[in-house]
Amino acid sequence: MTDDELTPSEREALAALPREPAPSPHLEERVVRALRSRGVLKERERWTLELSPLRVAAALATCIALLVGGFMLGRSSSATITMPVSIPEGMPGATSYAVSLQGAGTAYLRALEDLASSSHAASGEDRRQACEVALVTLYAATRQIAAIAPKDYMAREMLRAIETSEPAAARQQAEGSAPQQVWF
Amino acid sequence: MEAPQAVQRSDRRLAQAVLLRGDEKAFREMYRRHTPRLLGFVSRLLAGTPAEVEDVVQETWIRACDGLASFRWESAFSTWLLGIGLNVVRACWRSRAQLESIKAQVAPDSPGAGVSLEERIDLERCIRALPNGFRTVLLLHDIEGMKHEEIAERLGIAVGTSKSQLSDARRMIRTMMCRPMEIRHD
DSSP states (O other): OOSSOHHHHHHHHHHOOOOOOOOOHHHHHHHHHHHHTTSSSSOOOOOOOOOHHHHHHHHHHHHHHHHHHHHHHHHHHHHOOSSSSSTTTTOOOOOHHHHHHHHHHHHHHHHHHHHHHTTTOOOOOHHHHHHHHHHHHHHHHHHHHHOOOOOOHHHHHHHHHHHTTHHHHHHHHHHTOOSSSOOO | OOOOOHHHHHHHHHHHHHHHOOOOHHHHHHHHHHHHHHHHHHHHHHHOOOHHHHHHHHHHHHHHHHGGGGSSSSHHHHHHHHHHHHHHHHHHHHHHHHHHHHHHHHOTTTTOOOOOOOTTOEEEEEEESSSSSHHHHIIIIIISSOHHHHHHHHHHHOHHHHHHHHHHHHHHHHHHHHHOOOOOOO
């Protein structure tokens, strides 16, 4: 071996020297700042808002309009009769069905409570119609439950009890007069 | 890993974005691609403090951006950048030599730098202890893989000088290490 040649181990030792150390993060910013100050790199355009009296007035007017508009919208929507039950969209499954059925049941019971509490003021005909609708609704619901769960004891017994009690609607149909409310 | 031609094309596109639009994002991409190698080269060649090394890297990029329009893309951008880094380091040596000269006049009996026993067994430190000229040739040839012709052209010396300096550099390192170089795993 001569001085001009590297031994394999020397070559390996030189090759093993780290060649690409990671530069410190602040160095990049330092270099970029230096190049910006020299005009080589252009400053990124930043979105700025100048506050002029006209813009402030416009912003205030917009805020007030939004506030009043929101208030009016809230009032009008609270005055509107809305459906008490809404089926959640896009999330089918036992949980969403249970929630919607619970909502429907609550609304049904509330309507019955309203009927009971106002029955003294309501006329006899109104009350009769409401009871008829309540029974028909209950009957339809029971039939649905029995169809869904035919082995369910409670559903079968309720259905049997309602059918044997000859509801007013059935009686009216049997007598030839159609019920005044047909929903199902 | 990208092929050298693809890297070169990408470098050229980024350089054009910097030149034409002053595109900071393009510059940052170039910077992140080439700075690790430049930093390693400068750090080893300068044998200075981290702050001095960072100064040189910054100055290298500034000069590179200034000269970007005149770069003809006949060589790899990374090689061109290392060449600029080399020139900046040599300028740094000259100013350092002037400073040392002033210091020597102020304090003529200050102790000279010696090579400690610890440095003898450390290849990195041995390289740092080499005279600037020897270290430059050794790094360009043995670390960066340049040919003597290319080194001679870059440094403005004869090919024979490059060869003899490399030979001397290797001999000095062997002497400092007192045995053939071995791989160190520390």
